[in-house]
Structures are given as structure tokens and as C-alpha cells.
Amino acid sequence: MLRRSMLHAMSGFAALAALPPAFGQNVRRRLTFSWPTNAGPLHPHLYSPNQMYAQSMLYEPLVRYVEGGKILPALATAWEMEEDGRAWRFTLRPGVRFTDGTPFDAAAAVANVNAVLGNRARHAWLELVNQIDGAEAIDPGTVRLRLKGPYYPALLELALPRPLRFVSPAALRPDGSIAAPVGTGPWVLAETAHGQHDRFRRNEQYWGEKPVLEEVLVRVLGDSNARALALESGEIDLTYGTDQLDADTFRRFAADPRFTTAISPPIGTRMLALNSARFPTDELAVREAIAQGIDRAALVRHILLDTEPAAETLFARNFPYTDLGLRAPAFDRAAATARLDAAGWRLPAGGRVRSKGGKELALDLCFIGADALQKAIGEAVQGDLARIGIAVRLVGEDASTYYGRQRSGEFGMIFGDSWGAPYDPHAFMSSMRAPSHADYQAQRGLPMKSEIDRRIGAVLSITEEARRAEEYRWLLTTLHEQAVYFPVSFFTNKVVHRPALGRVPFGDMRTDIPFDRIGRG
Amino acid sequence: MLGFALRRLATLLPLLLIVSFGFFAMLRLGRGDPALDYLRLAQIPPTDAALATARQQLGLDRPLLVQFLHWLGDALRGDLGASWFTGRPVTEEIALFLPATLQLAGTAMLVTILAGVPLGIWAAMNRDRWPDHLTRAITFLGVSVPNFWLGFLLVLLFAVTLGWLPAVGRDGPSSIILPALATAAMSASVMLRLVRASVLGVLGEPHLRFARARGLPARTLLGRHIVLNAMVPPLTAIGLHLGELMGGAMVVETVFGWPGLGRWALLAISNRDYPVLQGFVVVMTTVFVLCNLLVDLTYAWLDPRIRLERAA
Numbered sequence: 001m002l003r004r005s006m007l008h009a010m011s012g013f014a015a016l017a018a019l020p021p022a023f024g025q026n027v028r029r030r031l032t033f034s035w036p037t038n039a040g041p042l043h044p045h046l047y048s049p050n051q052m053y054a055q056s057m058l059y060e061p062l063v064r065y066v067e068g069g070k071i072l073p074a075l076a077t078a079w080e081m082e083e084d085g086r087a088w089r090f091t092l093r094p095g096v097r098f099t100d101g102t103p104f105d106a107a108a109a110v111a112n113v114n115a116v117l118g119n120r121a122r123h124a125w126l127e128l129v130n131q132i133d134g135a136e137a138i139d140p141g142t143v144r145l146r147l148k149g150p151y152y153p154a155l156l157e158l159a160l161p162r163p164l165r166f167v168s169p170a171a172l173r174p175d176g177s178i179a180a181p182v183g184t185g186p187w188v189l190a191e192t193a194h195g196q197h198d199r200f201r202r203n204e205q206y207w208g209e210k211p212v213l214e215e216v217l218v219r220v221l222g223d224s225n226a227r228a229l230a231l232e233s234g235e236i237d238l239t240y241g242t243d244q245l246d247a248d249t250f251r252r253f254a255a256d257p258r259f260t261t262a263i264s265p266p267i268g269t270r271m272l273a274l275n276s277a278r279f280p281t282d283e284l285a286v287r288e289a290i291a292q293g294i295d296r297a298a299l300v301r302h303i304l305l306d307t308e309p310a311a312e313t314l315f316a317r318n319f320p321y322t323d324l325g326l327r328a329p330a331f332d333r334a335a336a337t338a339r340l341d342a343a344g345w346r347l348p349a350g351g352r353v354r355s356k357g358g359k360e361l362a363l364d365l366c367f368i369g370a371d372a373l374q375k376a377i378g379e380a381v382q383g384d385l386a387r388i389g390i391a392v393r394l395v396g397e398d399a400s401t402y403y404g405r406q407r408s409g410e411f412g413m414i415f416g417d418s419w420g421a422p423y424d425p426h427a428f429m430s431s432m433r434a435p436s437h438a439d440y441q442a443q444r445g446l447p448m449k450s451e452i453d454r455r456i457g458a459v460l461s462i463t464e465e466a467r468r469a470e471e472y473r474w475l476l477t478t479l480h481e482q483a484v485y486f487p488v489s490f491f492t493n494k495v496v497h498r499p500a501l502g503r504v505p506f507g508d509m510r511t512d513i514p515f516d517r518i519g520r521g
Numbered sequence: 522m523l524g525f526a527l528r529r530l531a532t533l534l535p536l537l538l539i540v541s542f543g544f545f546a547m548l549r550l551g552r553g554d555p556a557l558d559y560l561r562l563a564q565i566p567p568t569d570a571a572l573a574t575a576r577q578q579l580g581l582d583r584p585l586l587v588q589f590l591h592w593l594g595d596a597l598r599g600d601l602g603a604s605w606f607t608g609r610p611v612t613e614e615i616a617l618f619l620p621a622t623l624q625l626a627g628t629a630m631l632v633t634i635l636a637g638v639p640l641g642i643w644a645a646m647n648r649d650r651w652p653d654h655l656t657r658a659i660t661f662l663g664v665s666v667p668n669f670w671l672g673f674l675l676v677l678l679f680a681v682t683l684g685w686l687p688a689v690g691r692d693g694p695s696s697i698i699l700p701a702l703a704t705a706a707m708s709a710s711v712m713l714r715l716v717r718a719s720v721l722g723v724l725g726e727p728h729l730r731f732a733r734a735r736g737l738p739a740r741t742l743l744g745r746h747i748v749l750n751a752m753v754p755p756l757t758a759i760g761l762h763l764g765e766l767m768g769g770a771m772v773v774e775t776v777f778g779w780p781g782l783g784r785w786a787l788l789a790i791s792n793r794d795y796p797v798l799q800g801f802v803v804v805m806t807t808v809f810v811l812c813n814l815l816v817d818l819t820y821a822w823l824d825p826r827i828r829l830e831r832a833a
Contacts, residue, residue: 034778037788040607048563049607122565194617195780196691219690221778222788225673226689230778233680233688370791400553400793403561436567 029214031501031518032236034221034244039198042181042189045116045123045163052161052511054218057200058183059165062090062109062158065422066508067265069320071155075104075166075184085150085463092141096207098168100182106137111169113145115176127430127460128157128164150461152468153426160422161511186211186516195220200515212502212519224249231259231496238497238504240513242267245494246373247305253496260499263307264506266316266490268420270308272365272381272413273438276484277445280361281412285343286390287483290413292329293336293388294381300489303376307494311487314479319424321472326480328487336388347389354389362391363412366405369396374415377488381413409441413486420491420510429456429475442484452478525821529814537806541596544802545589548795549581556581558793562605592799601803602796606789611800614785619804621691622781625704625774626766628697632705633712633762638755641716642748648721656713663710668769672703672776689778700777704769708762715758719751726750753824760816764809 039054062076076090096104113135116123123129131154133146147154158164168182181189186206191199200216219236221227228249230236239245245253254261274281274290281287300310309316312328329335345354345361354361365381367374375396382392392413397405405411416438419428432439433453443449452475459471479485495504502519549555556575560567565575576582580591595602601611644656666674679699680688687696723729724747732746771783778784782801789797 047565124568125565193780194614195621195785219778220780221689222784223775223778226676226776226778229673229676229681230689233676233684235680235688235690398553398793399791400558400561403567404554404557407557407567434568436569 029212030217031213031215031238031515032217032219033238033240033513033515034219034227034230034236035198036220036222038192038194038220039189039218041178043178044165044167044181044183045112045119045176047122047162050162053513054189054198054200055165056161056185056509056512057187057216057515058181058185058189059162059167060183060185061160061165062092063155064508065156065159067421068318069156069422071159074159075109079155081463082144085152085154085461086147088145088147088154089138090143090145092143093207094141096184097205098166098170098182098184099188099203099205100168100170100180102168102170102182104166104184105140106143107140108166108169109143110135110137111172112166113164115172116163119176123163125431126157126160126163127151127427128154150463152460152463156422156426159509161509187216190215209516209520211516213515216515228253234498237501238495238518240495240504241493242491242510245496247303247307250307250494250496251305258498259496260501260504262495262504262506264493264495265318266309266311267493267510268424268491269311269315269418270488270491271311271314271416271418272486272488273411273416273442274413274484274486275409275411275442275445276482277409277441278363278412279359280363282445283343284482285339286345286361288329289336289339289343289388290385290390291483291486292332292339293390294384294486295331296328296488297331299377299380303373303380304489308489308492311490314476314485314487315418315425316490319421320426321469322425322476324473324476326477333388340389345389352386352389353391360391361389362393364393364395365413366395366397366402366411367415368399368402370398371415377415406438406441407436409438409444411438411441414438414442417491422509425472425476426460430460432456443479443482446482446484448478448482526814526818529810529817533807533810536810537803538593540806541593541799541803542589545592545799546585548798549585549588553793555579555793555795558795559605562792562794596803601800604789604797605794606792606797611796614797615782615800615804618780618782618785621779622767622770622774622783625697625700625770625779625781626763628701629704629708629766629770630759630763632701633708633766634759636705636709637712638716638752641713641755642720642743642751644713644717645720645724646743653717656717660710660713663706663713666706668703668706669772669776671706672699672773675699675703676777691778691780696777700770700773700779703776704766704773707769708765711765712755712758712762715755716751719754720747723747723751753820756823757816757820760813763812767805767808 035051037049037051040050042054042058043050044055044059061074063071063079064074066072075093075096077093078091080089082089092104092106092109098104102108113132116129117132120129128151131147131149131151133148136144138144166184167178171179171182173179184207186203186208187200188203189198190201197220198218202211202214221230224245227236227239228245231239250261253259274287276282296310300306300308313322313326315322317323340354344356346356347354365378367378378394382394385392406414418424431437432443433456434440443452446452455471455475459468462468462471493506497504505514505517507514556572556579557567559575559579560571565571580588592602599612603610604614640656644653647653676688676699679686686699690696729742729746732742770781771787773779774781774784775787786798786801789801
């Protein structure tokens with residue numbers, strides 16, 4: 001009798017094992033996620049407080065970006081460059097409708113582009129908006145964008161989460177505001193409870209492959225410790241992003257068999273900018289000694305707990321035009337010391353700080369005081385540089401003052417991030433020409449700064465691939481050789497969830513959370 | 522009584538004016554550039570032209586006093602400006618988040634009274650015996666453990682390990698238990714010690730010896746002669762506790778994802794969202810003054826000597 005029962009039980013298990021994973025693993029139909037603030041009013045063309053992850057859930061671009069800078073079809077199925085890059089013709093995907101039933105056609109696309117151009121000053125940071133002369137509907141299925149001049153990153157910038165995405169023209173008011181967030185994307189905003197949550201439902205009329213999940217509930221939760229506890233108690237199902245959990249907590253989940261964790265390929269760069277226009281980092285030998293005197297591997301191992309790979313270059317190799325074989329100088333305290341000695345920076349007898357011509361080798365490292373990670377990295381850098389005779393004063397301040405320093409150039413070294421895909425390298429480098437950016441201030445003292453700025457401007461209009469690659473090679477190699485940056489690590493997205501959620505892929509852009517692909521495959 | 526209440530209410534206006542101006546000036550005279558903060562929150566690149574426009578739009582190019590008078594004029598019309606982050610009116614956001622904070626602080630106050638008063642009486646009636654030692658140990662922990670840390674410990678035990686209560690959010694009656702406990706811990710501990718001391722003070726008074734000599738039952742002694750007389754000092758402390766509870770809620774709300782004013786203000790502090798911070802200070806000042814007024818009125822109502830003193 002007992003044997004028979006056991007056999008029945010075993011056959012039951014075998015039958016269960018034979019079922020597709022969707023049944024056997026009880027794949028979730030509803031996902032609870034968390035985010036520090038509400039999603040916002042979800043205007044596709046505007047910025048704060050609209051959250052980019054949510055804008056990307058509702059609104060789609062003409063073309064989409066995938067890792068490495070490749071462009072794939074989205075609302076446009078084909079595109080063609082015309083007039084040597086002065087215009088682009090897009091064939092629109094047939095049969096696409098907004099969630100209010102309005103068809104997505106050339107008129108809808110033109111209405112949206114015109115709304116963006118009507119607020120051109122607000123989007124002036126994005127070069128494509130400055131370059132667009134106008135948009136016209138050739139026929140209901142074809143739209144043409146006219147540019148003022150050739151602009152090679154046009155497709156990359158059309159793929160951005162904002163502003164060039166499409167809301168239903170029925171919801172678009174003449175003043176550019178929207179009556180309701182109505183897009184063509186795989187999700188619909190079903191409910192917003194301020195301070196509590198946003199609820200997204202699957203767009204059942206979606207033109208593409210529909211999400212496996214039926215609903216995504218995003219709870220408003222700002223504290224990373226609270227988020228970790230909510231994940232453990234099962235009140236949220238997923239954490240995803242660069243900083244949703246600190247490195248220590250992520251490692252704890254990684255060691256817990258009840259959770260699945262993963263780290264994405266690099267999506268941006270965490271770095272220190274060295275001010276080439278300010279004593280003592282105006283001297284190349286000092287910048288080179290700093291590059292050799294900081295133990296990058298130890299920073300990544302002990303502070304970031306290997307959740308981000310060490311960065312030797314300004315951009316990771318999985319970004320366009322950046323795989324140039326450049327290497328950072330190896331950590332070598334003796335070589336750094338010798339370099340400073342050779343440059344005339346001497347340690348006084350019994351002293352700990354080098355000096356030259358009566359001036360001490362001392363500089364400020366500025367960071368946001370409330371940022372524990374920046375503080376920890378800063379302290380490690382201070383310790384490393386003290387051992388080669390460079391005094392680093394740590395200046396931790398509120399975010400406002402910190403950003404003010406980035407703008408004014410009042411720093412010796414300062415933390416900075418690259419913008420990530422798809423802004424890197426072209427848009428990030430383009431911003432290096434603006435005096436309001438820390439990068440401009442850091443590079444201002446370089447003898448070839450005007451040439452750098454000129455070439456950055458030129459590369460954006462080069463339509464020939466090989467020439468463009470050659471320009472990027474010169475720019476990135478020059479910045480690398482001038483040691484104006486100390487790349488620390490490459491940002492990664494970190495994901496933690498329970499296995500029952502199924503597969504959680506990574507988004508191609510830093511701000512994308514691919515809810516629509518969770519549980520697929 | 523009514524005159525007393527009206528006089529106290531009349532002091533609220535100058536107090537609000539002084540606090541508002543003091544805070545307004547502190548925000549703007551500190552390091553940092555409000556125009557840069559505004560652009561950063563609105564995610565507008567801080568070019569020189571954008572900064573100049575922002576300074577003009579926000580009136581930052583005018584003298585501080587003029588800026589304040591402009592704000593005051595709007596505030597008197599019920600307009601506290603719009604959040605630089607969300608773009609929504611500050612009054613609307615206050616109306617949205619204040620109820621949750623009042624609910625949390627109110628529940629925490631209830632916990633403070635329900636735990637602090639009986640335990641304080643119990644400790645006093647058993648002076649230097651084990652209940653007194655036990656409550657002393659509890660209060661020592663209660664005032665020493667930071668509320669946010671206690672919050673995490675409570676979540677770890679009751680939500681993660683036992684799974685009895687939710688860890689975050691405001692989704693039902695059970696979701697307020699842990700945040701209220703974390704918020705109330707310190708106030709309840711202080712209340713317990715205060716009640717204990719007050720009861721001990723009453724226990725030594727001659728009228729109680731006389732009542733005992735009259736042969737009054739222990740229940741009547743406790744209810745009418747000890748507790749009632751001992752309650753006046755703890756009651757006055759409630760006003761102070763309310764301040765503690767509202768302040769404590771700021772951090773606790775963040776730990777528990779509680780959608781209240783505290784979390785809203787904490788986000789505004791990290792964002793340097795000036796209109797929100799200014800509105801928050803005005804609301805909190807008003808709440809504090811009104812609560813203290815309420816306590817004063819209750820105090821006078823409970824103790825006829827105070828009423829008579831004020832009338833004289």
C-alpha cells in the first residue's frame with residue numbers, strides 16, 4: 001500500500017517535471033517592483049518628474065538601440081539617409097495603433113515632432129533637436145525628417161527614451177501638454193497613487209510580442225535597505241538598476257540560494273576628472289603619477305565588491321568606436337614616485353607631502369557628502385596618494401554645491417559619470433564642449449583643448465564610417481594620454497529576483513527596464 | 522478659557538512669520554545656488570543662459586526681503602508655490618501626504634499612552650522589584666535604539682522571518698503596526714519613566730496616607746487618588762512627544778515606505794526643493810503650536826487650580 005502511494009507520488013512529480021516551465025515554475029503574471037518616486041505624469045517629450053523607465057514602457061521610438069550601438073526597427077520598419085545625411089526617410093510600421101485606438105501614422109509622427117520642435121529651447125541639450133529643420137508626411141506610411149546638416153548620431157538620438165517618442169495626437173494639446181499618457185508601447189498606465197505606487201497593465205492590443213506579465217505594480221520605495229527587506233519578505237519581486245541595492249547587499253543576495261542574481265555588461269563609466277587648469281593637476285606628470293598611484297583593482301574588489309568591472313578607459317569596449325586597445329598604466333607605486341621625483345616634486349626631510357618651488361603637492365577631491373560610495377572611494381584614493389606624497393583634501397558637500405563646483409571648475413579632482421548607452425560616446429563627448437560641464441572644466445588646461453572641441457564638433461557631422469572611427473580614435477587616445485580622467489569602474493545593472501519570476505534580461509539602455517521581456521524564453 | 526485659547530492662537534501668526542522668514546533666509550543664504558538646484562531638478566542643462574532665465578523666473582535676482590514678501594503674499598492667498606521636482610502645487614502635496622503622517626503620529630501617540638501609562642504605574646507600584654527593573658531595562662533600550670534601526674529590526678523579525686506583518690507600504694490596518702511601534706518606542710519609554718516618577722511622587726503625599734487610613738479600597742485609591750493626580754505632568758509632556766513623533770516619523774516613513782509628509786520632506790531635503798521645504802516648515806510649525814495649545818487647554822481643564830490661576 002505504502003509502495004503504491006509512493007509510486008503514485010513519483011509519477012505525479014514526473015508529470016509535473018514534463019510540463020512546460022511556465023507551469024512547473026509557476027511563472028508570475030504580476031510583478032511588483034519599486035522605485036524612489038512615482039512615475040510622473042508620463043509626458044513622452046518632457047523631463048522631471050517623468051521617470052524614464054516608465055516613459056519607455058508606454059512610448060516607443062522610430063528605431064531602437066541595442067548594445068554596441070546597433071540600430072533596429074521599432075515604429076519604423078525601414079529608413080534611408082537622403083541628401084548626404086541632410087534628411088532621413090522612415091517607413092512606418094503598418095497597423096500600429098495608440099492605446100486609445102488612434103492609428104500611428106505619418107500625421108501622428110509629424111504632430112509629435114512638431115510638438116518637440118515647438119519647445120526647442122527646452123530640448124537644446126540634445127543636438128538632434130537643434131539639427132531638425134522639420135518633419136513632413138510623404139504619405140500615411142512614410143515620414144521624412146529634414147536636418148540642417150549631416151548629423152551621424154540622428155538614429156541613436158531618435159532611440160532615446162525622450163523626447164522623440166510618440167503620444168496619441170488625440171491626447172496632444174496645442175500647447176504641447178497631454179490630456180492623458182497614451183502611447184503605442186507594451187504597457188498602459190492603469191493607476192497612480194501618489195507616494196504609494198503606479199500600476200501598469202499589459203497593452204492587449206500591442207502590435208509586437210505581448211509581455212508575459214499582465215501587470216507591473218511599482219511601489220514608491222526610496223531606501224535601499226527597506227527595498228532589500230521588502231524583497232526578502234516577498235513584497236517586491238525584483239530589484240533592477242545601478243544602485244537599487246548597495247554592493248554589500250547585492251553580494252548577500254548572490255550568496256542566498258533563494259534568489260537569482262545577475263550583473264549586466266558595462267552600461268557607463270564611474271570616474272574621477274582631474275582638473276588640468278588648476279594647480280597641481282595642471283602638470284601632466286602629476287596626473288600621470290595619480291593614474292599610476294591609485295590601486296584601481298583594490299577599489300573595485302574591496303569597495304565595489306566586484307559588482308562592477310575595473311575601468312581602464314573612458315568608455316567600455318561595448319560602446320561604438322571605443323574598442324581601441326587602450327590600457328591604463330598599471331598600478332605601480334614605485335613608478336609613480338619616480339615620476340614625481342623626475343618632475344621635481346621632492347619629499348622634504350621627515351615630511352609626508354611633496355613640494356616644488358615652495359608649493360605643496362596638495363589637491364581637493366570633491367564629492368557629495370551624503371554619497372557613501374563616493375566617500376569610501378575618496379578615502380581609498382586619499383590613502384593611496386598619501387603614500388606617494390600627494391595630499392588629498394576630501395571635500396564632501398551637498399549635491400548643489402558639488403554640481404556648482406563641476407560647473408565652475410573649483411576642484412582638483414571630482415567624481416563624474418558618463419551618460420551610458422546610447423549617449424556614450426557621442427553625446428557625452430559633445431557635452432565636453434560646454435563650459436557648464438565638469439569635463440570642459442577638467443580639460444580646459446590641456447594645450448590641445450580647442451582642437452579637441454573642434455574635432456568633437458566635426459565628428460558629429462561625418463557620415464563616412466571609417467573617417468568617423470579615425471576621429472574618435474584621435475579624441476579618445478588624446479584624452480587617455482593626457483590622463484585627465486581616472487576611470488574607476490564601469491557601471492552595471494544589477495538584478496535580484498526569485499527564480500519563479502523566470503528569465504529577467506537586461507535592457508540595452510541604462511534607463512530601460514525590460515518588463516516586457518521578463519519571463520520569456 | 523476661550524480668551525486663553527484665542528490669545529494663544531493670536532501668537533501663532535507672528536511665530537509663523539518669524540519661522541518662515543528665518544527659514545526662507547537660511548535656505549537662500551547658505552552655500553549653493555537655488556537656480557542651479559532648480560535646473561538640476563527640472564533636468565535642464567545649467568547653461569549660463571538657462572541659469573539667468575531661472576534666476577529671473579524664480580525672482581532670485583531680487584533682494585531677499587522682496588523675495589520673501591512675494592512668497593508671503595502668495596502664501597496668504599493659500600499658494601505655497603509649486604515643487605521644483607514634481608511641478609505640483611505644494612498645498613496639494615501637503616493635503617495628499619499630511620493625513621498619512623497624522624495617522625502614523627496619532628497611532629504612535631496611542632501606543633505611547635497605552636504602553637507608557639500602565640507600565641509606568643506598574644513600575645511605580647512595584648518600586649525596586651522585578652517589574653520596575655524590567656521596565657527600566659525596556660526604557661533604557663527604547664531611548665537608546667535609533668528609531669530607523671529599530672524599524673529595520675522589526676521588519677526583519679515580523680515581516681521577513683515570521684511573515685506576520687507587511688514590511689512596507691500603507692495597504693491596510695496591519696501595515697501601520699510596525700511603523701507605529703518604531704515611531705513610538707522612544708516616546709513610550711520617556712512616558713513610562715515620567716508616569717513612574719509622577720506616581721511615586723503622589724504615593725508619598727499626605728492625602729493618600731489619609732485616604733488609606735479611611736480604609737478606601739485599593740482600586741479606588743489607584744483610580745481616583747493616584748492615577749488622576751499623577752496624570753497632569755505626563756499630559757503636558759504629550760505636546761513634546763508629538764514633536765518627537767512627527768520628527769521620528771520623518772525617518773521611519775522612509776524605512777517603511779509610508780507615504781507621509783516626513784518622507785516627502787526628506788526627499789525635498791536631498792533634492793533641495795525649496796518651495797516644498799518652506800511649505801513643510803510652515804505646516805509643521807502650525808501643527809506644533811496647535812498641539813501644544815490643545816495640551817494646554819486639556820491641562821487647564823483637568824486641573825482646576827490652573828484654570829483659577831489664569832482667570833486671576
